[in-house]
Amino acid sequence: MRKVLMAAVAGAMAAGAPAMAQETLKVGFVATFSGPNAALGEHLLQGFQVGVDHAGGKLGGLPTEILKEDDQLKPDVGVQVVRKLIDRDRVNVVAGVVFSNVMMAIHKPLTESKTPMISANAGPSPIAGKLCSPYFFAASWQNDQSHEAVGQHLQTKGVKRVYLMAPNYQAGRDGLAGFKRYFKGEVLGEVYTAVNQPDYSAELAQVRAAKPEAVYVFYPGGMGVNFVKQYAQAGLNKDFPLYSAFTVDASTLPAQGEAAVGTFTAAFWTADLDNAASKRFVADYRKKYGSTPSTFAAQAYDAARLLDAAIRGAGGKVSDREALAAAIKTAKFESVRGPFRFNTNNFPIHNFYLVETVKAADGSLEQVNRGVVFKDHADSYVGDCAMK
Amino acid sequence: MPRAALWAILLAMAVLLPFAADLAGQGYYVGFATRVAIFAIAALSLDLILGYGGLVSLGHAAFLGIGAYSVGIWTSHGVTAAPVHWATALAAGGLFALVTGLIALRTAGVAFIMITLAFAQMLFFLAVSLKAYGGDDGLTLWDAARLGPLDLSDDRTLYWVAIAWLVLFLLLGRHLVASRFGLVLQGARSNERRMRALGFDIRRHRLLAYVLSGMAASIAGCLLAHMTDFVSPAYMSWQRSGELVVMVLLGGIGTLHGAILGAAVLLILEEVLAGLTQHWMLILGAILVAMALVARRGLHGLLAALRGRR
Amino acid sequence: MDPILLLTQALNGLQLGVMLFLMAAGLTLVFGIMGLINLAHGSLYMAGAYAMAAVFAWSGSFLAGLAAAVAAAALLGVAIEMAALRLLYRRDHLDQVLATFGLILFFNELARIIWGPAAIFVTVPAALSHTVEILPGAPYPAYRLVVIAAGVAVAAGLYLLIARTRLGMLIRAGASNRTMVSALGVDIGRLYTAVFALGAGLAALAGAMAGPILSVEPGMGEPVLILTLVVIVVGGIGSIRGAFAAALLIGFVDTIGRAFLPALLRDLLAPSAANAVGPALASMLIYLTMAVVLAIRPQGLFAARTG
Structure with missing residues (x-):
């Protein structure tokens, strides 16, 4: 199962390197690489690759070996491959993971x-709160923050009346709870649909009947892809502006097409963000x-950059x-999102940032930054974490 | 004699495996073997109703979930005694099988496949909405289950426990299928009307087989939770039920040990193929089709045919 | 209850129902006539959606996409039937389950290799992208109305085909007594292939029409397959009439349940309890329906006369 993507050429040992025996860095990269959600795993790995490339193929200056493992979106398989990475391959660090249930496992x-x-x-x-660990780091965000x-x-x-929808699972319920933590207006409806439900026509008819000022969803x-297309086809986007989180992004936008134009979301980063690290990464x-x-x-790019900086900080002693x-x-590293701690x-x-999906002059779809919503935003669970 | 020798060799291999893995510095394989043993128990229990009873269940993963949640819910309330987990799983799995079996056994054939699927799906959606126990994200078990002085979070200990359960279920299963009860069950599979005419209450026999099978699969669910220290609705998705059916068919139905063989071969195939290519499911799919076309009665049938030529 | 909302939801239920019928018709025919459990029926649905997406994008014509989808899936169906499934007709149902389960894995991965793992883009044809006011204040997507019309038309066509044509006569005869049909000198092999191609074409039509509504991605066939299996079992395996009735029943139960059950529970239970129970119950509703139907009528609503 080991797939060595990159074994940096050891012969190219830098001239000025200290004479002591150099360690090799082994990174276990776990993500969902098969099944319907495989695209997300690919996105993670590609971003990570660019991060490794920017370190010259050597994270922290060490010969780097990446062991790619597929969790198949099954928590028990996730545990199996992680045990293998730890016990058999003796990796120094694990990175990746798309889905929360695999991460929990x-x-x-x-x-x-x-x-x-x-x-x-x-x-x-839970990992941000009660279960926080000195060995767990998020190069991404806490799930609730975008909501x-x-x-x-x-x-x-100043919106007063909203309608909320999400899949009926923990992340969906947490997401809407996060939304309501900061939105104090009236919630006309809070609908939880079945996980992986393909058709939303019944729920969309209820939305129209409720006549909200805005609709907020997490899909x-x-x-x-299904939801946004059907929302536009039902003509709802003309009357009720659609806000969402993790629903319209670069992985789903190609399949949503123009149905996503005019929708808003929030993110910690957009491709048009104006800082040197982001520009270099995007290019x-x-x-x-x-x-x-x-x-x-x-x-994932930030994860690689973070690891690169950390290994240098530890003087290359990854064992x-x-x-x-x-x-x-x-x-300390230059995050694509700007300030990071x-x-x-x-x-x-x-x-x-608030993000709007627009149609550019050349007809392509873009997600543009519409300004800061939160500055230096901390998550809501840090109080439950015993670490100081 | 050769048969007994074969079993002795297999048992010896199972006993020596952890030591061999240690010698090779590949302790990971003990965990893998435990996983094989766990799914072998689940497949074996399915074979009892599928192979001997002629009842194809596409909802058998529900019992894995019942077992896993028995461990998860007790552990989250601080009860780590494995016998308590197991007893709960046996009771809950048996009860679920009894209630759903009473309804499901009114049907037969494809309708039975679908109604077992329906019950498993209901349980799946129930677990997804169980907010107190993690819902869809699942539940991490921070305290290891204990069996008297033994700590089941230790790979080796759990391996022996899983092997012990597997051997126990295999022996029980052998005894059961050779008993009068088992013969009635098999008789009903090949000629239901005749068995009825002989005065047997077929439905009661099948119900009992279904309950016993569910109880055994629940134990597999417990062991799965012990091994992963994690419980999630994903354990009872319908795809998982499908995999269990495939394990039994791959090994050869109605033989019990075929189910063990099927579980081992499918998991090893997944492991090996995934190491070769990202598109391993393409190869696995083709292998399954070929098996269905070429090898009647699975690997067991294939092996028997090869041996038969001597 | 708001009559406009009720009408809209009834249309939604009808639309889901006719889509399910397109899938169920092929599956139940194949089972009724050849005695074959084809779990890979969902793969044919997926093939239809992908073929539609590819040809629609290439030619710009929605109708060309539909035609290509039906033709491609029918060809694929014939190929699968001749290469593999033909050998399984006389075999145990379990061998069929194993083989067609393998086919699902194979085709999902093949779609991933050809089109990539992500969902691909299919849009509603421009002429149908607007909404129609079915009643004042009740806009409904034009495309979905067309889907309903197409589904009903296909159902009617299928009825005529089976009730009035020679092929239909053979299909009916084959469903009730296979041996007799072949004893009468009918080339049963060709009949089987034709029926399989017909079923594949219908599945592909469903997939192609669903393409603009749903996300076209590897594995899209399985959720539909499960619903379809529910439909044919509720309807009575092998019965086209049963499949039609059950498809509509499941379509309405699912839609009405999702739309009104949570609100109903809020009137009956405490808000927190209703919020927890409602969505879970709504997702289970079709399975509950199936369990109830099978508990009362194990052979389904309209059992075909013989197995």
Whole structure:
């Protein structure tokens, strides 16, 4: 199952390197690479690759070996591959993971073996709160933060009556709870649909009858493609502006097409963000993969940059896991999102932006930044975390 | 004699595996073997109703979920005694099988496949909405289950426990299918009307088989939770039920040990193929089609045919 | 209750129902006549959606896309039938389950290799992208109205085909007594292939029409397959009439349940309890319906005369 994507040529040892025996960095990269959600795993890996490329193929200056593992979106398979990475392959660090349920499942074996984990996507609330660990780091965000940002935006905008929809699972319920944490107006309806429900016509008819000022939804992946297309086809987008989180992004936008134009979301980063790190990342990603990077890719890129900086901080001694974890916590790197620092629970404190999907002059679809919603936003669970 | 020798060799292999893995410095394979043993129990239990009873269930993963949640819910309330988990799983799995079996066994054939699927789906959606126990995200078990002085979070300990359960269920299963009860069950599969005419209450026999099968699969669910320290509705998705059916068919139905063989081969195939290519499902799919076309009665049938030529 | 909302929801139920019927008709025919459980029926639906997407994008014509989808899936169906499934007709249902389960894995992965893992874009044809006021204040997507009309038309056509044509006569005869039909000198192999191609074409039509509404991605066939299996079992396996009735029943139960059950529970239960129970119950509703139907009539609503 090992797939060595990159084994940097050891012969190219830099002339000025110290004479002591150099360690090799082994990164276990776990994500969903098969099944309907495989695209997200690919986005993560591609973003991570660009990060490794920017370190000259050597994260922290060490020969880098990436072991790619597929969790198949099954929590027990996730545990199996992580145990294999820890016990058999003796990786120094694990990165990746798209889905929260997989992350929850592998949290225990990682924590118990003191293996540093850098999440490139999933940021479940228990790990930000009660279950926080000195070996877990989120290069992404806490799941609720984007929801909170949209709630805050609608609150500031003076919207009074909203209609909420999400899939009926934990992330869906957490998401709408996060939204309501900052939105104080009236909620006309709070609808939970079945997970992976393909058709929303029944619920959309109820939306029209309720006549809200705005609609807020959370439908990741394929569900989002279905929902946004059907929302536009029902003509609802003309009467009720659609706000969402993790529903319209670079991974779903190609399939949603013009149905997504005019919808708003919130994100920690957009491809048009004006800072040097982001510009370099976007340009090189486009050069390598021929498309605009998604937020998934950006998170994974940051994960690689974070790891690069941390290894340098630890003086290249990656076999000392405690030292490596400590070095990740204090690592300074240029995040594509601009200001980035870890909170006490190892989740980032960062800005959130309002994002609008528009049709550009050349007919292509773009997600443009419409300004800051939250500055230096911390997540809501840090109080439950015992770490200082 | 050769048959007994074969079993002795297999048992010896199972006993020596952890030591061999240690010698090779590949302790990971003990965990993998545990996984095989767990799914072998589930497949074996399915074979009892599928192979001997002629009842194809596409909802057998529901019992994996019942077992796993028995462990998860007790553990989250601080009860880590594995016997308590197991007893709960046996009771809950048996009860679920009894209630759903009473309804499902009114049907037969494809309708039975679908109604078992329906019950499993209902349980799946129930678990997804169980907010107190993690809902869709699942539940991490922070405290290891204990069996007296033994700590089941230890790979080796759990391996022995899983092997012990597997051997126990295999022996029980052998005894059961050779008993009068088992013969009635098999008789009803090949000629239901005749067995009825002989005065047997077929539905009661099938119901009992269904309950026993559900109880055994619930134990597999417990072990799965012990192994992963994690419980999630994903354990009872219908795809998982489909995999269990495939394991039984691949190994060869109505033989019990065929189910064990099928579980082992499917999991090893997944592991090996996934190492070769990202598109391993393409190859696995083709292998399954070929097996269905070429090998009647699965790998067991294939092996028997090869041996038969001597 | 608001009559406009009720009418809209009834149309939604009808639309889901006719789509399910297109899928169920082929599956139940294949089962009724050849005795074959084809789990890969969802793959034919997926093939239809992908073929439609590709040809629509290339030619710009929606109708060309539809035609290509039906033709491609019918050809694919014939190929699968001749290469593999033909060998399984006389075999145990379990061998069929194993083989067609393998086919699902194979085709999902093949779609991923050809079109990539992400959902691909299919839009509603421009002429149908507007909404129609079915009643004042009740706009309804024109495309969905066309889907309903197309579905009803196909159902009527299928009825005529089976009731009035020679092929239909053979299909009816084959469903009730296979041996007799072949004893009468009918080339049963060709009949089977034709029926399989017909079923594949209908599945592809459903997939192609669903393309603009749903996301076209690998594995899109399985959720529909499960619903379709529910439909044919509720309807009575092998019965086209049963499939039609059950498809509409499931379509209405699902839609009405999702639309009104949570609100109904809010009137009956405490808000927090209703919020927890409502969505879970709505997702289970079709399975509950099936369990109830099968518990009362194990052979389904309209059992075909013989198995």
